[in-house]
Amino acid sequence: MLNALEVFTTVVVGVMVGVEFSVAFVMNPIFNGLSDDSNQQARSHGGRMLGAVMPFWYIGSLVLAAVWAITGWGHRGTGLVVTAAALLIVSVVMSLLLLVPINNRGKTWTPETRPADWKEQMKRWDRYHYVRVAIIIGAFALLAAALV
Template sequence: MENALAVVTVVVVGLLVGVEFAVGVFFNPILDRLPDNGGLAGRSDGARVLGKVMPVWYIGSVVLGVLWAALAWGGAAAGLVTAATALLVLSVLMSIVLLVPIASRGARWTPESVPADWKQQIGRWDRFHYVRIGVIVTAFALMVVGLA
């Protein structure tokens, strides 16, 4: 049971890391290079779509981590999984406090309603996102080591 849960958790968190990495390192920079602020619509749509999926994914990852840590308690992997889960909780808190407010505004932007400082706002979101990527990559690495 613990091994199956560990594998599922590592896969779910690994996919989460992959999506967040791709958004930060590939998709958003591609959108930002589109002429005439063409990336605004893509970022806005991405905020709407991912804003529905990512909360479930993040909370699900935390729940899986808690379950794995509970089953592993007293074993060699318990400390690593607990630390990884704590980092996932940190990433959720970062999302709620730092990223979601900006993304929620961005999800409503249209070419007609975009604020003058929208580029600064998405730049701030990007910086917070890179930090969050570092946090979840570290959590994932700890889980992989715990699985091994």
């Protein structure tokens, strides 16, 4: 049972990392190459779509890591899992305090209603997102290391 939890948790976090990595290094650069209206509309749509899913994914990943740490307490690799869970906590707090407020504004914008500084706000979101991606990559690497 513990082995299944370990693998499932690692896969869930790994797929989340893949999605967030793709947003940072594939999708947003593609959007930035579009006209301002198309870029902003794509980011707004992405903010609505991923904004509806990612809270469950981040919290679910954290819960899975915590359950793994508790269930596997005393087993080899538990320290790595606890550290990964701590990094996932940082990613959730960072999301709530820094990224979600920008996303909540951005997902309502249209070409007619976006503020004059919308590009600066998106650049700020991107910078925070790069840091968050690094944090969750670290958590994923720790979980993967705890498997072996």
